[in-house]
Amino acid sequence: MIEDFLSYNSVIDALTAHVALLNAQGEIVAVNEAWRTFSENNGSSLPAHGIGCNYIGMLDKLAHAPHNSGLGSHEDIRIAISVIAGITSVLDGQSAKFQIEYPCHAPWEQRWFLMTVTPLPGGTTVRAIVSHENITPLKAAETEVRAQGSRLALAFSSTVEAIALAIEKRDPYTAGHQRQVATLARKIGQIMQLNDDQLFGLHLGATVHDIGKISIPAEILNRPGALSSPEYSIIRCHPEIGHEILRGVDFPWPIANMVLQHHERLDGSGYPHGLKGDEICLEARIIGVADVFDAIISHRPYRPGHHMDEALRELKQGRGKLYDADVVDAGLSFFTQVSTAWHHAHGPEDENSHPLTHF
Ligand SMILES: [Fe+2]
Known part of the structure; x- marks a missing residue:
């Protein structure tokens, strides 16, 4: 027995x-x-x-x-x-x-x-x-792994900040745009319930998504009026140049792909490779939506920012065609909050502040 x-x-x-x-x-x-x-x-x-x-x-x-x-x-x-x-x-x-x-x-x-x-x-x-x-040795190992993870995250974050600073010195508009897109992308990711690790990587990727513009002459980047076809081709190279700059860094997130794919569109009409649907990584689909929203509402040297309703209209029209429907839905719920807070603080006539300064 x-x-x-x-x-x-x-x-x-x-x-x-x-x-x-x-x-x-x-x-x-x-x-x-x-x-x-x-x-x-x-x-x-x-x-x-x-x-x-x-x-x-x-x-x-x-x-x-x-x-x-x-x-x-x-x-x-x-x-x-x-x-x-x-x-x-x-x-x-x-x-x-x-x-x-x-x-x-x-x-x-x-x-x-x-x-x-x-x-x-x-x-x-x-x-x-x-x-x-x-289980003391196991707990000690867990604590050490967590500490190493934090140190590594700080190192990645510092690397990305250094890259972002490089562009800020030369092109303050793009630097500000990248920061705003990073804030928006993170908010969208939170609403979509991405985990903390994905959110961290998404924020880093968005912070440097236009790094490839570092190679574009400032007079083309900030030129008022329509661009010539060769100038437009130069601008369209920036995702690939950004990818080239970042692909050698062994990030635990697909940062280089986020940068490469942020102008790809769901229906294949984007660039540089005309990827479709899920061929575009989720983070790039999120950055793409945040990028469009910020680009429409932000002031440029050659034109004032457009009204937020115009950005919302563009995203609604492209929902499911150009832009991931889930990303647009998450974005719209956040942008509507931003819009309400902005109008509440400034009134409908105030065009002089960026709405994201409230978040
Ligand atoms: Fe871009």
Whole structure:
């Protein structure tokens, strides 16, 4: 019988986790060597290493201790309540397993444990197995990975900022436009419920989406009036030049593709490659919509910004044809908020401030 087998201490003594066996009432009927050693090394006051004590009863005392008793912190009490519910659920046959991670710091070390409670349905005396596994190295590795991730994100962010600064020194209009598009694109991404990592990459990509314009002569970029065909061809090269500048940087997001594809359109009428639908990455579809909106409403040296209604009309007309319908819908819900805030602050006649200054 399995319970006879478990009655041999050598079986549970072979485990490195701290193990206690509980009966149907939650009383500890046996503990292993690792449990005893931990108990002795940590000054436990439990008689017989806890054998004969009721596990649920001990936790219940902690959970209901008066606030000023010094028995446990708010966090200890929250964990105790959760463990009582977990053990009870396993003993009652309601759960196949209960697990919880908890801190158990010593004066000399920050420690974390994973508690696992599993049932032993066939047991006559032993009805549940409680094990506490020291997961401190795992938590330390997780913390280090998070710290490395933050350092890496900062390094990527600084790289992109440096690139954006390079264009700002030469072409303040494009620099401002990129910042505004980055703000808009991020808002659209949030409404579309992109995760934090995607939003971060989207913001970086939008911040440098027109970096290729660095190679276009300023007199062409800012020239009033219609452009000649060769001049227009030069301007249309900027996504590919931007891609060329960025493709060697090993970003964990498709930044170079966002830059390459931000003038592609859903129906294949965009440039440089005439990509269609899902061939255009989602981030580029978002940047494309934010770009059109900002380009229409922004002032240029040779013309004032158009009214926001004109930008909204363009996006509605192109929804599902030129621009991704979901992106336009998310954009419209945000642009409408912007429009309301702008009109509220300035009134319909004020044309002298960019609406995004309110966000
Ligand atoms: Fe562009």
